Amino acid sequence: MPVARDIMTPSAECVGAEDNILTAARKLTDLGVGALPICGTDNRLKGVLTDRDIVVKVLGKGKDPEKTVAGDLAQGEAVTIGADDDADEIFATMAQHQVRRLPVIDGHTLVGMIALADVARALPDPQTGDLLEALSSN
Template identity: 45%
Template sequence: MTTAADIMHSGAHWIPATDNLVRAAETMRDLNVGALPVADENRRMCGIVTDRDIVVKCVAEGRNPWDVTVGELTQGTPRWIDSTADVGEVLREMQEHQIRRLPVIEDKQLVGMITEADLAQHLDDDQLADWAHKIYSEGKPPRRNAGEPDLPSMGGYQPDEDDQP
């Protein structure tokens, strides 16, 4: 039986919820990762912060990443898997919650992460295609927010020669 421990990459690092987003971004850069598990003051996992969270929920909203803590961006119930779980359980957890990064826990300690790259290395093509289909298409709302106006049409606009670079 292939387990979470078999397919994870070990050495995952967590970040305190009290750290600011600049520190989170620096840590991601230094570790060459796109997500970090977040720990509360009791060193219990309280979520995950991603590089996309920093961009979309902070920078794009005009907030100062020096002033926003990692904990302010974490929401919902943190998802994780035990290191002894079989790969089928890993896939079900990721598919059910439509997540692409899954912390791996052993004896209540963070021991690794399972990412898309890990799955690509350990799953056969059919398993990987099925997983990707469920993560990226099933139940996903359109990226444009409901009620947001349609983008303006170019209305047949054709640039003049003078408009060309």
């Protein structure tokens, strides 16, 4: 069975915890992605910022995207997956935490990102349906 490092998108770029949301939105746009890991000045992963976070938690609440920083949107400890964890473990982690994207770490180093589509391609068909159902339920 494939492991995370086999199916991830390698070399994920971070948005800095102190970067403002406007900078983060431009980075999402430039990279053509829907999520970026949030990294602190200590090079530790602080969370994941999604395009939805920007719309709902910043714009939707009338906050200024130039004054709001990415670190303000990091919620507790980031949910991650180990680089050598297999597709079943990735599936279980995504379902348990109701997330569609996971940072992949090797020790404490961010080595990539894995998205729902990556896992769907790696899992047998019945598990893919289970994952989509688990992520879609409230």
